[in-house]
Amino acid sequence: MQETSHEAKGGRGVGASLRRKEDARLLAGRGRFIGDMRFAGQLEVAFLRAPLAHARIKAIHIPEHLKGRAFTHADMAGVKDILAKTGLPGFRVSAQPSLASGKVRFAGEPVVMVLADTRAEAEDLIEEIRVDYEELPANHDMLRAVEPGAALVHDDWPDNVFLISQTDRFFDEARLAGAPIKVTREVRTSRQCMSPLEGKGCIAVFERYLEQLTLWTSTQMPHIVRSGLAECLGLETRKIRVVAPDVGGGFGWKGLLQPEEVCCAWAALKLDRPVKWLEDRREHLIAAANCREHHYVMTAYADADGTLLGFEAVAHVDAGAYSVYPFSACLEGAQVVSNLPGPYNLPAYRCRTYSVCSNKPPIVPYRGVARTGVCTAMELMIDAVAREAGLDPYDVRLRNLVRPEQMPFTSITAKEFDMGDYPESLRRAREMIGHEAVRARQTQAEADGRKIGLGYATYCEQGAHGTSVYHGWGIPMVPGIESCGARLTPDGTLEVRLGVQSHGQSMETTMAQIACEVLGIDPGLVNVVHGDTAMTPYSTGTWGSRSAVMAGGAVASACERLGERLKKIGAHLLQAPEEAVSIRDAEIVGPNGSVSFKEVAKTWYLAPQNLPADIHSDGLDLVAGYKPTVDTGTFSYASHAALVAVEPETGEVEILDYVIVEDGGVLINPMVVDGQIYGGTAQGIGTALYEEMTYDEHGQPLASTLADYLLPGAGEMPNVRIDHMQTPSPNTRFGQKGIGEGGAIAPPAALGNAINDALKGMGVELSMSPMTPRRVRAAVAAAREGAVS
């Protein structure tokens, strides 16, 4: 850890709000995405997808003239199912075939792959194929799927449960029975779709000159896709290269190996033609990009002053039909258990979570992973306790948050909170939102008949989870030491090569800033190369708010190592002892002069006769690794406060004000951090008020276009006001913490609490997200009827 010093780097190093380098191409519409790419001789794929959620495939009728252009599971003999196992005791393994085999387990599952010169023609051909199904009862509701007698999604399982996760920490029923306050609530969060601007897509090409299959794919984790694909195809890893070109947002949807990718790769090898598949929005919505469906029954035990004495929960997570590679079907469920206590000091805790298998698309970790759900659940409970105790929810929160003098703090679920002042973030949020003025305003009726409400939510976000967290999961990847390649080119400019992938995180800028911080080189002279297994060192990729910490640390390590080698050559050229030279502004500075990186590079590459005799033979191209001193992860945190106006008759909710006080440690680029928070908050507002992928009792998805699946747009975004605290993490290279997901975690909780606060006087309390106008109206109407009867 060190102090930030961007002033000394000409305002371009760590801590500088440098404008994004990648914007030069992206804002001009000159990026290159999968959809922009076309190879000579390319075929396009359309998938015939299951129209039923659960059915046995009796027969597939493919007309003779489509042979060689339409393929089923039977044609793909030798291709292995996708297996995303975990090492957790009791975990049941689902085998996910790339094309449905024997049964279809969710509506939208790919059954037949059809290839033609264009997608439209492939879709025409699909209409000529008929599949006979025997429909089976569909598990559309996770609470019913776990009941005895429910149809089995996987015939060889005893029930529809991937995994039961549980913990019991100091939970003494007898003692808690006497708690002055006992509040029980049921909370449900909707199933969602991640909806990045760019959907998935891939092109598989067998490159004969390399004897290598290249999969161009819209992914967050090229190296992991490579490993998974090699396993499915039975190829050695060296025979596969995975490249992610420009990627238009991921949010978790691009953090997995998809059956469609396996199909395209297989077909490219089989037909020796480039094969392309581009997910359309309908496929995105119905065929797999699902996430986040939770259900909770919780009881909080508290003292009369709101101090939490204990907390218990039974949760269900609808994990869908298959376990996704590499994160598995239980990441979400198991993290519910460990993350539900959030930033609070809980003395007693008991939780059991079912990762339920259903006839819906597999759920994939989505920005916030489990924490959005647990934060909603816990924060609604804090407000419920406050209502029961007759206290302001702000005070109950403040009373229970982990205090700064307790840091570093080990939570009841053994999370190691690194550093920070959680109550201060809440106090600042209270000031910014104008708590006292709002409470005063609430005593007066609004002129337009609307109700005003104030809601808070506080969370902490574990990011950059390392080996010690992940090795116990036993899933197909474990993050270890993060690597970075650094190479000074013959003209003295720098290439930084990373196995992570930047798809909106601005890493082409922030990683160059870190190189600038270490070497003083102009970020404009640094190329950040990422997303290509052939050009970058292995990495698990971009997920879990890890890149600023892990890749950022690796860039610093690699630049430092490179700096040592540069200094050696520079000292020789300056005829100064090595100890007497240092690096400043891309120069080696000695007691009697300086020499530029350009000169040093020129010497290494073009005038090696001038090198010292004992020069490091590995040259100016190296790979170095990094791992934080404590690898259990950083804990950024934030308090959100929302002010809303609710129209009780129409159910409309307007966000009048929204403030965020967050602590991301040392910010590499504050503007980029703000961007992450704004974007995450927009998604959180979607979770809170709009987004919902519903299914009918046959397991049919009821939203197949964006007219049905509502995403927040510019018109729905309030002017979010952000305040930063910057408590450095003691464990990371610059004191930075992972913040990528945080914005998406708290809005459903803050807005839910604000809506309930607004409607408190009417006896209304909502507990299902999204809190749509229909749900608000219905709750108001139900409260009215209750009041009448």
Added chain:
Amino acid sequence: MKAARFDYLRPASVVEAVAALAQDAGAKPVAGGQSLGPMLNLRLARPSTLVDVSKIADLRRVDERPDGVLYGAAITHAEFEDGTVPDPTPGFLARVAHGIAYRAVRNRGTVGGSLVHADPAADWPTTLTALGARVVLAGPSGARELALEDFILGAFSTALADGEIVTGVFIPRCSPQARFGYRKSCRKVGEFAEAMCAVLADPARGVHRLVVGATEGRHIVVTEAAAVIADPALLDARLTAAGLAAEPATLRLHQKVVRQAIEQLTTVPETESLPA
């Protein structure tokens, strides 16, 4: 998804368009394509031929008369919004157009297309009915004109005969003192409404009209609306009869939106202005 194969014609005149439609029972007219386009891509609509009427000169013409303005059917929402076409009302049309979907939709979507699509939750059918608009049709048996409330028969259902197209819409001139209230409740900006009401009070002309949209079927049209404006509760029976009272919360939603539209007759400033 991609559209199924279709042929595409771009006739130069109404006569040619009508002839093309008469020739091919599977043909369908298209203008802005903002509703038909997605249906084509989802393969829910599979016309054999698209007859693109958006470039026909007569459908792009605007004819200003003393008693109102006749707009070609292919005038876009954006042209109303931007005031590039004359407005016979004190700014009501620009205000309505500004709230239609999103700008990208408004750039292409047309007033005629919106009326023909006849979505009860869309903006033009409800508001133009309130303004007393009439549609002009052309077909194999010639031209005719209908009051908008007689043209729209129900949800996505119109009096358009086989082979007929809408060529224009006539909007009567309001007096300068006319007041207009328009309120819609949408799940988000630009979405189709869950409840909507448009109301026109133009005492100088003796006109009071109120229309409730976002109905299950036909709009609720009150042509002599002075009494309802004075006492919105008089409308409750019609809301119930229209099936909008299945749940108490739904009825209250529609009641509230009607009241808010009526309130605008006195609260919205006389000179309509769009947000900057």
